Amino acid sequence: MVILWSEFDSRLSPLLIKYMEMIKMTKLKLGIPNGSMVDPKRGGLSYLLEKAGIYIDNLGKNKPLEINIPWIEAREARPQEFPALANMGYCDAYFCGDDWAKDWDLAGIESKKILGLDIGKVDIVVAVRTDILGTVIYASEYPNIALNYLKSVDNITQLGIKSTDRVWLSDRKDKAQLFPSIGKTELKAYYKLVDGVIEASQTGETLKNYGLVVEKVLMSSECSLYSKKELDKSKKEKLYNLKNMLEKVK
Template sequence: MNANDKILKLGIPKGSLQEATMRLFARAGWKIKPHHRNYFPEVNDPELQCSLCRAQEMSRYVESGTLDAGLTGKDWILENESDVVVVSDLVYSKVSNRPARWVLAVAGDSPYKRPEDLAGKKIATELKNFTVKYFKNANIPVEVEFSWGATEAKVVEGLVDAIVEVTETGTTIKAHGLRIIAELLQTNTQLIANKKAWEDPWKRHKIETINTLLQGALRADKLVGLKMNVPKEKMEQVMDVLPSMTAPTVANLYHKEWLSVEIVVEENKVRELIPELMSRGAEAIIEYSLNKVI
């Protein structure tokens, strides 16, 4: 491969995940700047060529080789039955940073309580192929129709008996007066690669590098750094309450009977930890955010 061939074509999901994906890449070291007039954002890496693509179509473009790699949902890979390499799971989202769920929902006042109760009924969903297979495997005869959008409203308007829809918190479904009766699939974002690109040593190394740094950015999202000064005679008392990924970093302060102590800790533990550290003699405690933890 010559220098001019060292370009990785990377798909960025357009739509609801676009901003969250670009923020994640920024923390990982890639600044992606979209243009409102086209689907090819700028990126601060001459070895990357980014394309905006709907998550629903991403796996097809990666499978065909139009893209070398891309980010899309596990749900759309299953829906399209795409033959791609799943490099890794990247659990992030626009709302809760936890896996989303495709659920079966019915009207709140309907008699249906389980999937079997929908035998002979009509279901609307954007995830049609997967839903057809789900009910076929469960031996439940239903009619599944594709929904172009506003799926929740179709139950309310009496157009269908149930829907299969994606949700993170269930808030929107409840707001439409619907009730979840089953979870069909948990899904999260996945980094996928074209099989031929994965076999290319340079492209595989580039994809693996991207994955490493994205995972590091996600890992850092729940962690913070703490730095503090501790009198030497109180170090053991402080050590008794210090959580750390490994051992804390400890250094002598210049011409002082004090130590500088630095740790990485889960952000949700800090509110209880800082008062405890102060009570044991720690001073000048600094909390700082992290971009990546590799």
């Protein structure tokens, strides 16, 4: 029996497609942060990756990412979203700050720290205006870290936080109010919309420029490699290959 190539090809194509899908499924889906964390002049993650022989194309170009490591699929997002995105299956491992991992952890979404990279270091601090007698309203990009702090210092067991779209306000009867911020948090204190901030700071210079004084350091943070709590054996092996590559150059 003679089989024409066109017939052979039509029989093989579904198998090839299935095989390619299996290969893709076994790749480690790696979350690459966009923004300052990959800026060589700021977070330095891209420089570290290149030292490890990992090159990523299309960062910040509104295109799917491409990576030169065949067993990794690179996926882009904001670093503060990665713990939640990993929980939803978007990625298996990712780079983000310890601060964002902690904020999501306090919300009940756990992640596993694989390797601290010694870059992107900041402190999460409580800073207040110098012209107030008592702090009652805080702004923060870290709603869960901030809420956890406010509960501890004011001995409040129930802050009564309410959510209206992106703005959260507590009842007036409470001792403190929290305004979740999505950027330029110091400005909200400078223009007296809030009395203090719970914010990331590298040197403290920006806070000082806006008339804020650091009251307390809540935690230190660095850019780290994280993963979901559970990975299958194949992806776990790839994750630890990646860890070894980074460990040699950090």
